[in-house]
Amino acid sequence: MKRPQQIVFRPLVRIWSVLPRVSVAGLPDLIMFSGGLALFYGVIQVGRNWLGPFHPQLEISRSPGALPVYAGYSLLRIALAYVLSMLFAVTYGYVAAYRSRAERFMIPLLDVLQSIPVLSFLPGVMLAMAALFPGRQLGVEMGAVLLIFTGQVWNMAFSFYASLKSIPREMREAATIYRFNWWQRFLQIELPFATIGLVWNSMMSVAGAWFFLMACEQFGDFRLPGLGSYLQAAADGGDTGSILLGILTMVAVIVLIDQFVWRPVIAWAEKFKMEQVESTSAPTSWVLDFLKRSRGVAVFRKRAIRPLRGLMIHYFARHEVRTESAGENQAVLWLWRVVGTSALGAIGYAVVRVVMILTGLHGSDFRQIGIGLFATWLRVNVTLVLGALWTIPAGVAIGFNPRLARIAQPLAQIAASVPATAVFPVVLLVLIRLGGGLGFGSIVLLLLGTQWYILFNVIAGAMAIPTDLKEVAGVFGIRGWERWRKLILPGIFPFLVTGMITASGGAWNVSIVAEYAHLKGQVYSTVGIGAMISAATDAKNFNLLLASTIALAAVVVTTNRLLWRRLYRLAETRFKLEG
Amino acid sequence: MTEPVDPIIRAHAVEKFYEQPDGNRIEVIAPVDLDVEPGKIITLLGPSGCGKSTLLRILTGLSQPSSGKVLWHGQPISPENAGVAIVFQSFALFPWLTVLDNVEAPLEARGVPAMERHKRALRILDTVGLDGFESAYPKELSGGMKQRVGFARALVVEPEVLFMDEPFSALDVLTAENLRNELLELWLSKKMPTSAIFIVTHNIEEAVLLADRVIVLARNPAWVRADFPIELAHPRDRKSPRFVELVDYIYKIMTQPQLAVAVPDAAAAVQKPARQKYQMIPHARVGGIAGLLELLQDRGGKEYLHRLAEVLIMDAEDLLPIIEASVLLGFATLKEGDIQITAEGARFAEADILTRKILFRQAALNHVVILQQIDSMLHAKADHSIPEEFFYDILDEHFSQDEVERQFDTAMNWGRYAEIFDFDRESHRLVLAEPVGEPHPPTTTPVQL
Numbered sequence A: 001m002k003r004p005q006q007i008v009f010r011p012l013v014r015i016w017s018v019l020p021r022v023s024v025a026g027l028p029d030l031i032m033f034s035g036g037l038a039l040f041y042g043v044i045q046v047g048r049n050w051l052g053p054f055h056p057q058l059e060i061s062r063s064p065g066a067l068p069v070y071a072g073y074s075l076l077r078i079a080l081a082y083v084l085s086m087l088f089a090v091t092y093g094y095v096a097a098y099r100s101r102a103e104r105f106m107i108p109l110l111d112v113l114q115s116i117p118v119l120s121f122l123p124g125v126m127l128a129m130a131a132l133f134p135g136r137q138l139g140v141e142m143g144a145v146l147l148i149f150t151g152q153v154w155n156m157a158f159s160f161y162a163s164l165k166s167i168p169r170e171m172r173e174a175a176t177i178y179r180f181n182w183w184q185r186f187l188q189i190e191l192p193f194a195t196i197g198l199v200w201n202s203m204m205s206v207a208g209a210w211f212f213l214m215a216c217e218q219f220g221d222f223r224l225p226g227l228g229s230y231l232q233a234a235a236d237g238g239d240t241g242s243i244l245l246g247i248l249t250m251v252a253v254i255v256l257i258d259q260f261v262w263r264p265v266i267a268w269a270e271k272f273k274m275e276q277v278e279s280t281s282a283p284t285s286w287v288l289d290f291l292k293r294s295r296g297v298a299v300f301r302k303r304a305i306r307p308l309r310g311l312m313i314h315y316f317a318r319h320e321v322r323t324e325s326a327g328e329n330q331a332v333l334w335l336w337r338v339v340g341t342s343a344l345g346a347i348g349y350a351v352v353r354v355v356m357i358l359t360g361l362h363g364s365d366f367r368q369i370g371i372g373l374f375a376t377w378l379r380v381n382v383t384l385v386l387g388a389l390w391t392i393p394a395g396v397a398i399g400f401n402p403r404l405a406r407i408a409q410p411l412a413q414i415a416a417s418v419p420a421t422a423v424f425p426v427v428l429l430v431l432i433r434l435g436g437g438l439g440f441g442s443i444v445l446l447l448l449g450t451q452w453y454i455l456f457n458v459i460a461g462a463m464a465i466p467t468d469l470k471e472v473a474g475v476f477g478i479r480g481w482e483r484w485r486k487l488i489l490p491g492i493f494p495f496l497v498t499g500m501i502t503a504s505g506g507a508w509n510v511s512i513v514a515e516y517a518h519l520k521g522q523v524y525s526t527v528g529i530g531a532m533i534s535a536a537t538d539a540k541n542f543n544l545l546l547a548s549t550i551a552l553a554a555v556v557v558t559t560n561r562l563l564w565r566r567l568y569r570l571a572e573t574r575f576k577l578e579g
Numbered sequence B: 001m002t003e004p005v006d007p008i009i010r011a012h013a014v015e016k017f018y019e020q021p022d023g024n025r026i027e028v029i030a031p032v033d034l035d036v037e038p039g040k041i042i043t044l045l046g047p048s049g050c051g052k053s054t055l056l057r058i059l060t061g062l063s064q065p066s067s068g069k070v071l072w073h074g075q076p077i078s079p080e081n082a083g084v085a086i087v088f089q090s091f092a093l094f095p096w097l098t099v100l101d102n103v104e105a106p107l108e109a110r111g112v113p114a115m116e117r118h119k120r121a122l123r124i125l126d127t128v129g130l131d132g133f134e135s136a137y138p139k140e141l142s143g144g145m146k147q148r149v150g151f152a153r154a155l156v157v158e159p160e161v162l163f164m165d166e167p168f169s170a171l172d173v174l175t176a177e178n179l180r181n182e183l184l185e186l187w188l189s190k191k192m193p194t195s196a197i198f199i200v201t202h203n204i205e206e207a208v209l210l211a212d213r214v215i216v217l218a219r220n221p222a223w224v225r226a227d228f229p230i231e232l233a234h235p236r237d238r239k240s241p242r243f244v245e246l247v248d249y250i251y252k253i254m255t256q257p258q259l260a261v262a263v264p265d266a267a268a269a270v271q272k273p274a275r276q277k278y279q280m281i282p283h284a285r286v287g288g289i290a291g292l293l294e295l296l297q298d299r300g301g302k303e304y305l306h307r308l309a310e311v312l313i314m315d316a317e318d319l320l321p322i323i324e325a326s327v328l329l330g331f332a333t334l335k336e337g338d339i340q341i342t343a344e345g346a347r348f349a350e351a352d353i354l355t356r357k358i359l360f361r362q363a364a365l366n367h368v369v370i371l372q373q374i375d376s377m378l379h380a381k382a383d384h385s386i387p388e389e390f391f392y393d394i395l396d397e398h399f400s401q402d403e404v405e406r407q408f409d410t411a412m413n414w415g416r417y418a419e420i421f422d423f424d425r426e427s428h429r430l431v432l433a434e435p436v437g438e439p440h441p442p443t444t445t446p447v448q449l
């Protein structure tokens, strides 16, 4: 009686107890395998498209089914530009940190490059790349990637450089005394030390990249298949449904990147913190936990990554790059001299050419550039003032009120995560329906693109004002305007300046695309240097394009040096709360 | 030394200059000859900032001397050919590597195969008492445990000379004592394959506890003030008369740079005359000086230095500047390892706040060169004010940049307390102070004691 019962009963138990284990362990691998297949398919599709001929009058489909493909193209451009930026940033930072001779001009150069409005090069770069790969889609694609690259690389390079510079002396000495080779140093000290800075700067850079990408995808004759052009086409057709769908996709993509890339990376980077004790509230990510559970990943690490790492270190331990030997030093020095001289030569040639082109311009051109610069300068500053006027009270209210902050901050973050350029066509559509011209409309567009920087900084500043200071102000009966003047404004000043600097840089960028627009086959424009640059591109007037671009860059860099840099110093020295 | 042993490391006339941003060259180490012989624990003592770490870096080949040479078994030294390891004050572990990976890293760098690497690392971890912690990360460990990892990483490469730069000073007293004893036990039982240990420290008792040979550096620039053997048998008793005598003796050397001191009944000491440079003010705050004088006055005006350190539970590093400052200001004198309060010092200790300021002002203007210079400048100038750069200009020529900052800080503390001048933060200028008793201008902030 007993035995048959057991026989019947056992298989059931076994199946039920084994089933969940199988699915949990196998699922991550299954998903990743499918992912690999999808990737392969994607590469083939992209290859076909990019190596194919270029379509100047690209038809953008407004069907919802096309959205995932467009989103994929947009993502791909961002990813490519990001990989390039990372490689460049690491190389640039490394050279600047270890070659004091190069450092002396590389770091100031970085500073200048970072403050040049990237979008002002959009037309020039697009024209150049299209000429470089005539008749191929690849040229325009590379142009977009190059532009995004230029928009995101500088802060990453600076972050890597600064991290290298701040590696504690004793840690470096430990590496020297224990004879770490070049590769081991890079892998076990320099990269880990720089990881956290690189991660945060990557996030910022990629957020900025969306902004540039949207502008590229919508740009005149060179528009590219992507989310940006989809939104533009939707606005062109006045198709509210497609507009909403496009924006929704945009937000979804950004949220997905956050969940699947940044969160796991931040959680993983936690182990590179230089803290002496373990922090209690470390960031977590379910995706990272998921990956850690995957057997495939574990096997890959054990079978491929570990042995490869070992091999590399072993190789470099045997073939140490000799840095001390005098002969090589001489050779390296000469190499640098040659590189430096050629670079100087190239720069000199370019300057001569530019001067020749500029002398070929008419007096009226220069007058026009002057007027345009002034108009845009005015517009940018009006925008900053308007932005500050509403964000300061709002930011302080949010910063002083934790309950409000809990509701408002995520909302503002989502709103800010949608790149302003993505919604430009839509806003433009509304403005034109309302009957306003671009003269006023461009300020709205500028505001849209830049107010968030000020808002977030003001919120942070208001939160940083210590509670006891607020209480003391209360005890002394300081309220109303007096409270603003004595407590709040000085308290948020450094943050406000930081926000304004970023916003000002952003506003100059936006002005390129905000002052001149194609919509429904018509050109809308207003007086301004941005409009001049775009118009010169359309008219293929390269000399004027070059002159306007240079003038714009010069004005922005100068304002940065003369105004913002000084305000920033002032904020740092006078208004630091921990004095 | 009696038996002629070949030294492992021989430093010959090494000298170190640091280039200042303004182009001045500051001499941090004056030409020094130094041998590291096998079979010894050598400790290097000296006031803070005198150049101990700099000398250690030169001896390990980490940093090149500006002139002179360092030989490793007769060959010019470099980190690649020298069998040395360093234990750092800050541990200098890699936080992203596990304990085991940290210890294996130096072996990996030398191309030791994985299996052997693993075996050697585990064996060393066992030796320093870390078995069971292989897969922990440094941040999960206490300070003492971290330094054990530091030891393990150093010992795993089987260094011929083990260098340590203040290895115990980031640890609490008990942990440090414990770790020191374990190190000594390893050394005495020859469980480590190391033939000499070189320890930099500012803790005098630590030096006497561990060392077979003590080297004392004097500062600005560093030169060997004394170099003598300690023959006491291990384990050493801190209370034994000879131990106390030695501690006392080192205190005496370190507090009296002008004095030529003889080793108590030992003839082996190397002595050199002191050299005078621009006066360097010891980094002591007025509050610390006042506290010391009050304590001295309470204890009858006279005390042994090492007793004082015990009562105050202070390291020599923290106590010495206060003592030096009191002596410099004429508030105390040193005699044979005792500190004795002077009549001025006694008056200061008993005085009320306002009188103290006046007494301090007199003392400062009588004895402190930089304050004298500032005072006469302030009186000479029509607007009774001078920019702070003036300060820096004077000091820059004599001190390294960090030292200039410290000198500036201390002089500011003294000068403002004594109301010789006020500091105007807006214009970064020193201005002649209102006489004692009158209200201060609103731009100044109160002096911190």
Ligand SMILES: Nc1ncnc2c1ncn2[C@@H]1O[C@H](COP(=O)(O)OP(=O)(O)OP(=O)(O)O)[C@@H](O)[C@H]1O
Residues within 6 Å of the ligand: B018, B019, B028, B046, B047, B048, B049, B050, B051, B052, B053, B054, B055, B202, B400, B401, B402, B403
């Ligand atoms: N790289 C450098 N450039 C300029 N000056 C330096 C440099 N390194 C050290 N110094 C200066 O050399 C002097 C000696 O420094 P060192 O660190 O060797 O002193 P130390 O005796 O080890 O001090 P501590 O007790 O604080 O560890 C100091 O005045 C310091 O400011």
Ligand SMILES: [Mg+2]
Residues within 6 Å of the ligand: B052, B053, B054, B165
């Ligand atoms: Mg030191």
